[in-house]
Amino acid sequence: MRNGPLFVTFLTGATLIAIFFIPHHRAQETQSVILEWADVVYTFALILGSFSLWIANQTKVARRGEGWGYSLVTLVSLTLVTVLGVVQGVSAGTAVGWIYNAINAPLASTMFSLLAFFIASAAFRAFRARNVEASLLLVTAIVMMIGRVSIGEFLWEGFPPLTEWLLDVPNLAAKRAVAIGVGLGAISTALKIIVGIDRSYLGRS
Amino acid sequence: MAGVNGSFWQRLLGIDRRWIFVLIGLGTIIPLLRPINLPVAASPRVRAAYAAIEAVPEGSIILMSLDYEPDIMAELQPMSIAVLRHCFRRNLKPVILTLYPAGPGLIERALEVAGAAEGKQRNTDYVFLGYKSGNQAAILGLGDNIRGLFPRDFWGTSTDSLAIMQKVNAFADSPLLINLSGSAIADYYIRIASSRYHVPMVLGSTAVMATDYYPYLSSGQIQGLIGGMKGAAEYERLVGITGDARRGMDAQSLVHVIIVILVILGNVAAFATGALRRRTGGNS
Numbered sequence A: 001m002r003n004g005p006l007f008v009t010f011l012t013g014a015t016l017i018a019i020f021f022i023p024h025h026r027a028q029e030t031q032s033v034i035l036e037w038a039d040v041v042y043t044f045a046l047i048l049g050s051f052s053l054w055i056a057n058q059t060k061v062a063r064r065g066e067g068w069g070y071s072l073v074t075l076v077s078l079t080l081v082t083v084l085g086v087v088q089g090v091s092a093g094t095a096v097g098w099i100y101n102a103i104n105a106p107l108a109s110t111m112f113s114l115l116a117f118f119i120a121s122a123a124f125r126a127f128r129a130r131n132v133e134a135s136l137l138l139v140t141a142i143v144m145m146i147g148r149v150s151i152g153e154f155l156w157e158g159f160p161p162l163t164e165w166l167l168d169v170p171n172l173a174a175k176r177a178v179a180i181g182v183g184l185g186a187i188s189t190a191l192k193i194i195v196g197i198d199r200s201y202l203g204r205s
Numbered sequence B: 001m002a003g004v005n006g007s008f009w010q011r012l013l014g015i016d017r018r019w020i021f022v023l024i025g026l027g028t029i030i031p032l033l034r035p036i037n038l039p040v041a042a043s044p045r046v047r048a049a050y051a052a053i054e055a056v057p058e059g060s061i062i063l064m065s066l067d068y069e070p071d072i073m074a075e076l077q078p079m080s081i082a083v084l085r086h087c088f089r090r091n092l093k094p095v096i097l098t099l100y101p102a103g104p105g106l107i108e109r110a111l112e113v114a115g116a117a118e119g120k121q122r123n124t125d126y127v128f129l130g131y132k133s134g135n136q137a138a139i140l141g142l143g144d145n146i147r148g149l150f151p152r153d154f155w156g157t158s159t160d161s162l163a164i165m166q167k168v169n170a171f172a173d174s175p176l177l178i179n180l181s182g183s184a185i186a187d188y189y190i191r192i193a194s195s196r197y198h199v200p201m202v203l204g205s206t207a208v209m210a211t212d213y214y215p216y217l218s219s220g221q222i223q224g225l226i227g228g229m230k231g232a233a234e235y236e237r238l239v240g241i242t243g244d245a246r247r248g249m250d251a252q253s254l255v256h257v258i259i260v261i262l263v264i265l266g267n268v269a270a271f272a273t274g275a276l277r278r279r280t281g282g283n284s
Helices: A003-020 A025-062 A068-088 A095-126 A132-147 A150-155 A159-194 B002-013 B017-033 B044-054 B070-089 B104-118 B136-142 B185-196 B207-218 B228-239 B244-279
Strands: B061-067 B093-098 B127-131 B177-181 B201-205 B224-227
Touching: A003 A025, A003 A159, A025 A068, A025 B136, A068 A095, A095 B017, A095 B070, A095 B104, A095 B244, A132 A150, A132 A159, A132 B244, A150 A159, A150 B244, A159 B207, B002 B244, B017 B244, B044 B070, B044 B201, B044 B224, B044 B228, B061 B070, B061 B104, B061 B185, B070 B093, B070 B104, B070 B177, B070 B201, B070 B228, B070 B244, B093 B104, B104 B127, B136 B185, B177 B185, B185 B201, B185 B207, B201 B207, B201 B228, B207 B224, B207 B228, B224 B228, B228 B244
Parallel strands: B061 B093, B061 B177, B093 B127, B177 B201, B201 B224
Antiparallel strands: none
């Protein structure tokens, strides 16, 4: 039973890798067809996700589970925005455009803005020079925080060059090392899935 | 005296975090209401991004993928407006898309602001294709079949009927790709558009992600990098406009200073209470 999905995965993965390196127009046409399939799959994934969201929240509302009121808001919002979007469209001047600009955008921005408050509080309580490594991190963080904003240059003209050096030398070296490691890891993981060594995506380990 | 000091530092360490919230709130609001107009100097990375757009021949079509949602709009929306205004001033024809489902509303707003400021009209001076799902698959599709991927623009007009779209159907038709993103979509563009299709690319990202892309800048895979609100403010300065990024930099500067002072005070307090504890035999 599991050989079918494994074969499809191998065929798709191997084909796409091969196509990536073949500039011939036949290969590119095949790629276009596969991409159209992928688009269809992604669209169905969105529908499946919405359906799953509906079922999970509907169950909670029906059972009056903890926080069922929030689930009700989710269900009403999902239905309202979907129906209005399908009927009227989503551009400026429509109901969905208004909901987006007046509710969604301010709420999302507010949630993200709260990070500044919590980071400030957490930094005050937890950012301590406990040992040499932590002290190094603390000093670097202070230099970066001051040097990367306008007031840094205003306070001391040496801040911008110092931050540039930190970014261009130690940061760049570390980022390159991480990027190479991540790249090798991604290739290894992809190959394990394509050749069927890693089968966790089938639902069982 | 030591007891008084110990009491002060301990009280400082145990301060109600709501006082810190008040400080951060004031540090944000006051500079926005009363701008200080701190100077903003353009970094080499942002100057490189500006120069890359300056180098595009006037009248060219330029692909832009603006991939962000309202959560990070404070950083990327002013960046989008500044870059769009620069493109419009150079009489470039941006073809814009987004790979984020909640992105189109912000992009529509950015186009309205930039278009009104520079006197540009939709479909004549720019095209907004809207949202496409699929991330990597969509980016691969941009490589050779943009009109197939977007048969209609955001407002429902057939892309085959748009004059601008007659000149662009693949990465190769755009002399430069601009991607302003707050996610891994930037990595996909670098891997596919820059590395595979060899399209020169300018990248804009949130400040927290900007350092991830320094290796690509030094390797020449991207031509310029605009990082966070500071990068957006630097770009606004280069374009010669005062937008939300330059206004926001005063607030960001003050909040950074407050956080640095808090961190220093926290460390001094921790050190002082620790020293006092040793001095009093651990009874304080």
